[in-house]
Amino acid sequence: MPELPEVEVTRLSFAARIANARVLAVTTGKPLRWPLGCLPSALVGQSVLAVRRRGKYLLLDLDKGLLLIHLGMSGSLSFAVQLPASGAHDHFELATTQGCLRLNDPRRFGAVVFTLDEGSPMALKLLGKLGMEPLSDEFDPVAFQRGLKARRTAVKQVLLAGELVVGVGNIYACEALFHAGIRPTALAANLSGGRAGRLYDAIREVLARAVQRGGSTLRDFSSADGSAGHFQLEAMVYARTGKSCKVCGTSIKSIRQGQRSSFFCPKCQRN
DNA sequence: CAGTGGGCCTGAGTGC
DNA sequence: TGCACTCAGGCCCACT
Structure with a gap:
């Protein structure tokens, strides 16, 4: 069950490797908790500038926009130059110039959501009421x-x-x-x-x-x-x-x- | 308004 | 072996 430590460990395990990679292709599987919020093709050509974390969300900063990823309770990400053939529970995949990022989530409580910035209605709905970050200095x-x-x-x-x-x-x-x-x-x-x-x-x-x-x-x-x-x-x-x-x-x-x-x-x- | 409980989803585990 | 049932639980949302 991915909680803050699992999400942070996931982030640390691929953030540097995906930094500045350009998206070559996007593949989607079964519907996740929320719709992606854009055409998959709209992500192609964008670069992944950085990977941040807010609570249990991963935030992939793109040239134009932001990809919010939540692992729900059974989700996990893989990032590798070459991934095995995708399976029944692989529901989102970003092929990039530096490797492939794939979300596997049997229970599909997870989500991948595109939004223009952290002030958009969808971002506010998901992130707006989140409390203090326990591992940061703001945790007072x-x-x-x-x-x-x-x-x-x-x-x-x-x-x-x-x-x-x-x-x-x-x-x-x-x-x-x-x-x-x-x-x-x-x-x-x-x-x-x-x-x-x-x-x-x-x-x-x-x-x-x-x-x-x-x-x-x-x-x-x-x-x-x-x-x-x-x-x-x-x-x-x-x-x-x-x-x-x-x-x-x-x-x-x-x-x-x-x-x-x-x-x-x-x-x-x-x- | 704050607090509570339902539902989403599938695989593993249990009992008959 | 197979079926019905429960549980896992993060999160939104409808309800009290």
């Missing part, structure tokens, strides 16, 4: 604490919503909450300043560590050069229901919150 502990105070719902839901801080999906929300000693069900507005501060630190540490380890490969994630991630080996709670806590030995519990699983240690994490 005071603003983070204020944001938590303003939300009358479970802290885990606030992290997943992405309007306060971006890039934290189910895995890293569970892991960060464990490291901060906070139960996923704790009400955001009730967290003390100290606990909010520990959560702030935990988010930064968990995400930075996951990027270092190449992300988490649970089923089939790999970066654009094909390498797998290893952070899942360091998971303290995620998908460890019934196993013993690596800190205190207590059995890890799982609950449902907003139709998704939360994992926590009942002893190390309190409300």
Whole structure:
């Protein structure tokens, strides 16, 4: 499940190699979450100037316009001079002068969207409400604490919503909450300043560590050069229901919150 | 207005 | 073996 670390690792694995490449051809497969927003032929001849990331979106800067790529929950990118023949789940491909960029996405929750700039209606719809970047200097502990105070719902839901801080999906929300000693069900507005501060630190540490380890490969994630991630080996709670806590030995519990699983240690994490 | 829950989509896993 | 069912979950959107 691509969260911020997987998207960033993907970006790092092909950004330099695709820089300044010119698009030779575009191939589309089955429909993704949103339509491309232009004729595929409109991309031909443009150059890819840079690859940036905003939250879980990759932004490919073109001469004229911007390509937004989201991996959904089962998407992965490959970039190589020569790729194998395309398969049933390859739904977008950019052939360039420096190699081929391909999106494989069995569940098709992902998207590739062309937009003229970050101020366009579609870009605003997708990017407009995104919160702070947790690994950047703009991630402000005071603003983070204020944001938590303003939300009358479970802290885990606030992290997943992405309007306060971006890039934290189910895995890293569970892991960060464990490291901060906070139960996923704790009400955001009730967290003390100290606990909010520990959560702030935990988010930064968990995400930075996951990027270092190449992300988490649970089923089939790999970066654009094909390498797998290893952070899942360091998971303290995620998908460890019934196993013993690596800190205190207590059995890890799982609950449902907003139709998704939360994992926590009942002893190390309190409300 | 904020918060909640449905639906999108397919493959892996489980039980009968 | 095969079928029906559940689950994975990021995100938008309709609803309360």
